[in-house]
Amino acid sequence: MSKRATFQHSRRPSVSRVRGAVVAAGLGTTMVLGAGAAFAAGASASAPDAAGLVNTVAAESVAKQATVQGKAAQIAKQAVAKKAAEAKKAAKKAALATSWEAPVSHYTLSASFGNDGSRWAHKHSGQDFAVPIGTTVEAAHSGVVVKAGPNGGGDGPAYGNAIVIKHGNGMYSQYxxxxxxxxxxxxxxxKGQKIALSGNTGNSSGPHLHFEIRNTANYGSAVNPVAFLFKHGVTV
Incomplete structure (x- = not known):
């Protein structure tokens, strides 16, 4: 055999070597594909667990946010209610301050409620406002006239000419x-309407207005008029 023939023969791989390489390559491919398939299968199996975890975290976050928002809404509601109550209280106070007034202006207080004196059979039943004769007398509060005339409007001659007004709150005022x-x-x-002129009629030692606040239209049911007016926002 010549050298050329020997050289050509040596460059040709043997059939057994080629077959071995193909088998090895196939085995490697199988191993690689198998590993990939296993990985894909594992990932597919774990996907539901991951989704559940995400959903749980999201639900907890939403619940916490709802709780915070609920507390904030409650605080805001309480603040609004407090402001409304304060506004209502202020409005009521303002209404009380403007719903009643003193029956005369530019006066001097003289005999007070509950005083003893020779001019009364019992303790003094009202508040006296010393004013000149002819001073305008105004209704201390809105209402309906239930007594008006001499003889105290029916309460007796000691009152002289007198008026009694019934008010919507169940109280009465007398002049x-x-x-x-x-x-x-x-x-x-x-309220504030002119109803009379002050004088000195009846059992009076000098010009003044005798003013009462009563629980009924009749004598004997009087309460302290100064305290009553003060409670309703009027200071005399």
């Missing part, structure tokens, strides 16, 4: 020793 009466029984009057 006595008047020189002139400008209203009649059954007439509706407004």
């Amino acid at each position: 006595a020793h008047l020189s002139k009466i400008d209203v009649h029984i059954g007439q509706s009057v407004e």
Whole structure:
């Protein structure tokens, strides 16, 4: 055999070597593919668990956020309610301050409620406002006239000319020793409306207005008028 033939023969791989390489290559491919398939299968198996975990975390976050928002809403609601209550209280106070007034202006307080004295059979039943004769007397609160005339409007001669007004809150106001009466029984009057002129009629030691606040229209049911007016925002 020549050298050329020997050389060519040596460059040709043997059939057994080629077959071995193919088998090895196939085995490697199988191993690689098998590993990939296993990985894919594992990933597929773990996907539901991961999704569940995400959903759980999201639900907890939403719940916490809802709780925080609920507390904030409750605080805001309480603040609004507090402001509303304060506004209502202020409005009520303002209404009380403007719903009643003193029956005369530019006066001097003289005999007070509960005083003893020779001019009364019992303790003094009202508050006296010393004013000149002819001073305008105004309704201390809106209401309806239930008594008006001489003889205390029916309460007795000691009151002279007198008026009694029934008010919507169930109370009554009385104005006595008047020189002139400008209203009649059954007439509706407004707070601040002129109802009479002050005088010195009846059992009076000098010009003044005798003013009472009563629980009924009749003598004997009076309460302290100064304390009553003060409670309703009026200081005399």
